Amino acid sequence: MxxxxxxxxxxxxxxxxxxxxxxxxxxxxxxxxxxxxxxxFQGFTPDHWCRVPAVVDRRQTCGWTPGEGQRWTAPLVNISGELKPSSCERYDLDWNTTDLTCDPEDLDLDLTGVKDGWEYDYEGRNSFVTEFDLVCSxxxxxxxxxxxxxxxxxxxxxxxxxxxxxxxxxxxxxxxxxxxxxxxxxxxxxxxxxxxxxxxxxxxxxxxxxxxxxxxxxxxxxxxxxxxxxxxxxxxxxxxxxxxxxxxxxxxxxxxxxxxxxxxxxxxxxxxxxxxxxxxxxxxxxxxxxxxxxxxxxxxxxxxxxxxxxxxxxxxxxxxxxxxxxxxxxxxxxxASDPRGLKAASCLLRFTSAVVYQGLIMRVGIAGGNVYLDFFISGLVEFPAAFLILFTIERIGRRLPFATANIIAGVSCLITAFIPESEETLRFRRSYGRVYLFKSEKK
The missing domain is CATH 1.20.1250.20 (MFS general substrate transporter like domains)
Known part of the structure; x- marks a missing residue:
């Protein structure tokens, strides 16, 4: 026919x-x-600390950098075994009624929560996080x-x-x-x-x-x-x-x-x-x-x-x-003539690949370093994955490469602390691309 x-x-x-x-x-x-x-990038969360208006004014008078202003505002807290300035607490001190010089001693005071919003180490830029103060609680x-x-x-x-x-x-x-x-x-x-x-x-x-x-x-x-x-x-x-x-x-x-x-x-x-x-x-x-x-x-x-x-x-x-x-x-x-089990499995694999791939990409925004360069590299490694699909999908078939990619992806999740994040993205991108092709071409 x-x-x-x-x-x-x-x-x-x-x-x-x-x-x-x-x-x-x-x-x-x-x-x-x-x-x-x-x-x-739209929701990037930069370093931040509790804003104290009096400290902002004194920073201008004393010529403090934002980091120095943060030092007299945010106490050090233990974060993953490392002392870092707190993002959600501040010293309980009324700077307007306190006689402090431009070079005060180290503070040892009670702590309190945010009262006047936050300051962000994101000068000249604006994400919806900084605009709406979507930090801490x-x-x-x-x-x-x-x-x-x-x-x-x-x-x-x-x-x-x-x-x-x-x-x-x-x-x-x-x-x-x-x-x-x-x-x-x-x-x-x-x-x-x-x-x-x-x-x-x-x-x-x-x-x-x-x-x-x-x-x-x-x-x-x-x-x-x-x-x-x-x-x-x-x-x-x-x-x-x-x-x-x-x-x-x-x-x-x-x-x-x-x-x-x-x-x-x-x-x-x-x-x-x-x-x-x-x-x-x-x-x-x-x-x-x-x-x-x-x-x-x-x-x-x-x-x-x-x-x-x-x-x-x-x-x-x-x-x-x-x-x-x-x-x-x-x-x-x-x-579709596909058995229901195959259709359900394909949907599950597609869902899993999409969620994990999206999570890996979003991880770039909180992993530190140069977010622009890191994101660019994470996108660059997707091209070898796409070319691998082109060269293998007809020579080997759909099922074996698809299953292999998912097995490698699962193992990568288990040992994620020991391999580069970009390699994980490559695994999931290969799997993600195959799901669409597998479902659209299968007869």
């Missing part, structure tokens, strides 16, 4: 038209990297910034999976981009942290839904033998985004403007509704064979090919829909 893959061979499995579509859709992965792991609220995004990811994956199958890939992608621009800009302008969390969740809802729709559309318009390659390269652009992110963060010193740079590209992606055609596979699944034929003929023309008359008749009379619909579509519709 003739399938759409056979027809696509006549039209060109990866010609000029598909390359143009691929180049456009790959750009979607660049801002997605900033949305996903930008919290490393409120430090857990920083994680809510990422948690609400992940909740949005979860809901968006299901919602846009249904919408893309019900109303088409192109329309769903348009809707997601309109929501992305709106919610992303609202996050940048939100006056309080609660509203930031709410619209951050909406932002994640649309970003993930649009990204998945984009992935499906791209794999549905190329020939069968090219799907694995475009799928991996599509995700490699996420790694490119990880390389660009620390450069942006270095020059953009305010987290709100950084948020604007994450949301602004989706204005451009709105134009894709007129630049990228609908998936012929989806149109055929909706019994819109005449429209699918028009798009495929236009695709063939751009590829400098011409559909034979027999293939045109195939669209109307001989198309076998069950062989043509992508496995990604079937998965969203819930009619």
């Amino acid at each position: 003739t399938t759409f893959d056979n027809i696509l061979e006549e039209a060109g499995p990866f010609g000029r038209c598909q390359k143009r579509i691929f180049a456009l859709l790959c750009l979607v992965s660049l801002p997605f990297a900033g949305v996903y792991v930008g919290i490393v 409120d430090g857990w609220l920083v994680d809510m910034f990422q948690s609400t995004l992940n909740v949005g990811f979860l809901i968006g994956s299901f919602a846009f999976g249904y919408l893309a199958d019900r109303f088409g890939r192109r329309l769903s992608f348009l809707v997601s981009n309109v929501i992305n621009v709106t919610s992303g800009m609202v996050v940048a302008l939100a006056p309080n942290y609660i509203s930031i969390l709410v619209f951050r969740g909406v932002f994640g809802f649309a970003v993930k839904g649009g990204w998945m729709t984009c992935y499906v559309l791209m794999t549905e318009v190329v020939g069968k033998e090219y799907r694995r390659t475009v799928g991996i390269l599509f995700q490699m652009l996420f790694s490119v985004g990880n390389l660009i992110l620390p450069l942006l963060a270095y020059f953009i010193t305010d987290w709100r403007w950084m948020q604007v740079t994450f949301a602004a590209p989706y204005i451009l992606f709105v134009s894709y509704y007129w630049l990228v055609p609908e998936s012929p596979r989806w149109l055929l699944s909706q019994n819109k064979a005449s429209t699918a034929l028009q798009i495929t003929e236009a695709l063939a023309k751009e590829n400098r090919q011409k559909l034979p008359q027999t293939q045109k008749h195939t669209f109307i009379f001989m198309f076998n829909w069950s062989d043509s619909v992508s496995m990604t579509t079937r998965f969203h519709l819930g009619v």
